[in-house]
Amino acid sequence: MxxxxxxxxxxxxxxxxxxxxxxxxxxxxxxxxxxxxxxxxxxxxxxxxxxxxxxxxxxxxxxxxxxxxxxxxxxxxxxxxxxxxxxxxxxxxxxxxxxxxxxxxxxxxxxxxxxxxxxxxxxxxxxxxxxxxxxxxxxxxxxxxxxxxxxxxxxxxxxxxxxxxxxxxxxxxxxxxxxxxxxxxxxxxxxxxxxxxxxxxxxxxxxxxxxxxSDPFYVVLVREKYNAGSIQLSIPGEPFKNLSDEIPDEIAMAIDSIFSKRKIELLNKDTPEFEIDVKVEGRILEIPPSITTEDPEVIKKLETEVEKKFEREISRIIKKTQELNSDVFGFGEVYKAHVGTKNVDKKKWKELYPTIKVNANVTVKLLRNGVFD
Amino acid sequence: MKQATQSKQYEKINAFLIFFVIVSCQIGVGIHGFQRVIYEEAKQDAWISVVLSFILAHIVVFIMFKTLEKFDGLDIYGIQKEVFGKILGKFLNLLYVIYCTFAFFAVLKNYIEVVNTWVFPYVNARFIAIAILLIVIYAVTGGLRVIVGISFFSFFFLLWIPPVLIFPLYYSNPNFLLPIMEDWAGILRGVYLMSFTIVGFEILNIIYPYIKEKERKNANKYAQIGLLATFFLYITIMLITIMYFSGPQLERVIWATLTIFNIIEFPFVERIEIITICLWLLIVLPNLCLYLWAAYRGVSSIFKIELKKFIWIFASIIFIFTFIIRSRTEINTMNNYFGQISFYVVFVYPFLLYLFASIKKRRRKGTGDSS
Known part of the structure; x- marks a missing residue:
């Protein structure tokens, strides 16, 4: 004891x-x-x-x-x-x-x-x-x-x-x-x-x-989900000319409270061809006063213009990374998930990446604006 | 049958405690870094290896109970003597004791290595060894009931792990799990390598006679539930690990579980894994105690020796071994050997023993021989 x-x-x-x-x-x-x-x-x-x-x-x-x-x-x-x-x-x-x-x-x-x-x-x-x-x-x-x-x-x-x-x-x-x-x-x-x-x-x-x-914005848009993003962008003023005479050629606007979801799919294994589906929801924060946002037609037009702009920017950045052969978006992960690790290694993916085709599909929904139309 | 296995009534335990014994004996040091070893073979399908190895474990436990029920009131040492005769039986008992000693040493050494790497790089490993051995000696001298009590407590020290694993989910990428079922040969090799992590439930072989006779029927059920509980912990950790690390990165992470804990940050504690490692002593303790106790049961079936005396001799031998195996590479080699040996002892041998035991029983019935 x-x-x-x-x-x-x-x-x-x-x-x-x-x-x-x-x-x-x-x-x-x-x-x-x-x-x-x-x-x-x-x-x-x-x-x-x-x-x-x-x-x-x-x-x-x-x-x-x-x-x-x-x-x-x-x-x-x-x-x-x-x-x-x-x-x-x-x-x-x-x-x-x-x-x-x-x-x-x-x-x-x-x-x-x-x-x-x-x-x-x-x-x-x-x-x-x-x-x-x-x-x-x-x-x-x-x-x-x-x-x-x-x-x-x-x-x-x-x-x-x-x-x-x-x-x-x-x-x-x-x-x-x-x-x-x-x-x-x-x-x-x-x-x-x-x-x-x-x-x-x-x-x-x-x-x-x-x-x-603003390029990093689009990289994040493709790679991650947005919980509270914001972006300032300019869209062409051409489609809005009929609203008023004061519409500038370039409309500068800001969107915030952005929520986004994205999905990357492999369409074709051989080419290879990818499709990015991005769904964006946001709030208009700044827009020229000459554009009246109370009209649903105008909002719809704005949405299509922003969609086009996003798609253009995404394609441009992807092209740029392809030239530098830097797959920052992780298309390789998607490709590997479909063809298996045995059919693609680092070297092969590096050869493939500059040749891939990517279709960007962006859907934008502008949910609301501020307290003043 | 006047084996030492005939235990006294007051030493016996309730059947439901088997659940805690199984869980605490299975979860030890393997959980710190088993993901890497399995991943190297099975790649993104490593979780399938975990599933398969646990299915195998369930079958093995079932067979173990079938064998034990044939010889009511005997542990594996008694059964081996009964089935293989006195001399061969004693020899096998000795081998089993060596296995338990090896297991004890592997757990101790791996834990010390983790402490040395993460928390105290400048503290002598032998000092930690002495400290841990003294706690183990203190616990085991209390007898089986104390050991089972420690197992019971250590289970509750495991409960914080699942909630903590929610944080790394933020960084996880489900794409890393694809494509599923690429290489079946790799998955099966992964099952084989799981043995180092999954073993521990073989303690049933020794603890069985200590379960109250009336409740022995239920012991199998509790053991299976225990396995299931460990399974859920292992599979969660494995899935999160695969999603958290990219493949080639995981192949270089030594203790993946601890590295996952590393990213968790609270306002009041910035490095949670340091606390985790210190708490882990309480999770490792029942492992050590149970293996020491199992070794004692084996030795006492070969020759008569007092528990206290044996513990001190055992601890000294273990301590001497810590002088021999010191570096990381030596520990890794030791782990490899132990993994292989444990596979045969835990996953293959029970089937053989069951086979021999059935033959023996049948023959005895046939000739009407009773000894």
Whole structure:
């Protein structure tokens, strides 16, 4: 009986001692929030890290460290030599990749990140049009913490579906899949700001081009379901000329509260030919005052014009990705699902993709407008 | 029949507890990363492998009960002695004990590896081994009723898994499941590889005499329900995994289940898998206890030894083994061997035993021999 008691005491003690196993005290660590990778000469990588440290007065301080080494852990070890505190990556929110690195292939950066169990699968990837180092190191007037700033920039845009979601998990998933290509958010450094300019599109693990302006909207439209999208577009004014004399040649309008559903079907295995069915529902937010939306005929006309515009844009973007051979829409997944994994591999799909035919069918329903006709 | 298997009345358990024993013994470390192994063979049809392997398991459990019912009140060690004679029987008992030891070690080592990789990269694996072994020693010295009690509790620690699996559905793509039934040979190889994950229910062979006599008829029913419960958990995890990862990505993810948990983020906990792994000790514990206890039953059928003494010797042997197998590659090789061995012990041997047992019974009836 005494023996059992001793054992019990031992267990209690070891339970308490487990806390001492690997302590990470907040005041003694630097939290990496944002990392940027740039390629240097001789296959070396420069990592620029935005760090956040908490000092004894409980103020958090943001600092930047930058090192050049062959591996990312190497840069971290080297950065540790400069830092008074241990650098930990558990709070990492965003990884930025320079354009040059993206064009030479990002597989290695993805693999390193995924291999480390410290990293959360939910962190975001983004490409910088240019180099990441000046973007992170610059002192902006209105941005106190560049790491947080870029994280929130990406986070709310992904939530509002203006760009594709680029979490570590989704990026790795697309990069390893032979039947879909990655499309990551593209950041641009301004005079005194950082903003999202569009999507960087990839062929395999190499960046081959970018989609800017309203193009990302259509990529999201084909790839995902919209729960709350919005778009600003212009349609030709020609069909509305009979309404009033003031109709401009180009009608600029904005639609929001967009709900969409999409279906991709394989029509013909041999060509191959696909059909995209997109159903869009939305609300008119802005339209020139000369167009009276109370008339159902006008609404119907508007709908057909918007449909045509959507179809044109989708076809144009698909054509562009075909030229760059970057299947960001995931037609390959649909094709594979029909013909089987044995009949199509990465190489074959890459040969097929520029030749596929896609028919886009868009149905638009404008449900309502604002409070004033 | 004066085997040690004749257990005392107060040590016996109710039949419905078999349900908890089965579930807690089946779910252990395999669930962390079985998807990858199956996927490598069966591709997007990996879930069919899971279905088939569970159908097989149901049949095996049925056969196990048929064998056990033939020799009422004996466990597998007693039956082997009865069927194969004293010497060969004891030898087979020894092999079964070695199997249980191997299973114990595989569970322990895999769990420690997960802890080392995800939570505490700088903590010595042997320190964790000692800590876990002491808990196991503490539990098993309490006897079977305590072990079954732990199984009962650990079942409730599994219940949080299904609701948590809703979150990754947001990232899932049903297209990854297509095309269905592409490669039957691959699916069957997947069934074979499932054995590492699915085993655990062979504990029935040993626990059977400890079920109250009056309720033994129902034990089969509860065991089958237990299998069904595990099946639902495994199939859900498998389906979500296939939809969540793209194929070549899944082939490189070592612990797919933990990686899925990785993306879940709550305002109050950012990294849920770290907590999960620590909680997992309570899920792994009944595994360890039951295998240790099964090994003890086997050894005590060969020669007389006290439970306490045996536990300490057993724990020391296991501890020494942790010095030998250390790296990931060694653990993977060990898992492969254990998977193969467990397939034969759990899925093939029960049929053979049933065959021999029926022959033996029939012959005895024929000659009127009674021993």
């Amino acid at each position: 005494i023996k059992r008691q001793v054992l019990l005491y031992y267990l209690c003690i070891s339970l308490l001692l487990f806390g001492c196993a690997d302590p990470k005290i907040l005041e003694r660590v630097s939290l990496a929030i944002l990392v940027g990778y740039d390629v240097e000469e001789e296959d070396k990588v420069t990592a620029t890290v935005a760090l956040r440290t908490v000092n004894q007065e409980l103020q958090s301080v943001v600092s930047i460290a930058s090192q050049t080494e062959k591996t990312s852990k190497g840069t971290r070890i080297k950065a540790s030599l400069d830092s008074t505190k241990q650098i930990v990556a558990g709070q990492l929110r965003v990884i930025l990749l320079g354009k040059k690195l993206a064009e030479s292939g990002i597989n290695e950066a993805l693999h390193t990140t995924k291999m480390n169990s410290e990293m959360s699968s939910g962190l975001y990837f983004a490409i910088v049009d240019g180099e990441t180092k000046p973007l992170i190191e610059k002192k902006y007037e209105n941005i106190s913490d560049i790491g947080q700033h870029i994280f929130y920039l990406l986070d709310h845009n992904i939530e509002e579906q203006t760009i594709l979601s680029s979490t570590l998990h989704e990026t790795v998933r697309d990069s390893y899949s032979p039947y879909i290509d990655m499309a990551l958010p593209l950041l641009v450094q301004d005079e005194d700001d950082v903003h999202i300019s569009g999507l960087a599109i990839f062929n395999g693990d190499k960046m081959v081009g970018k989609l800017v302006g």
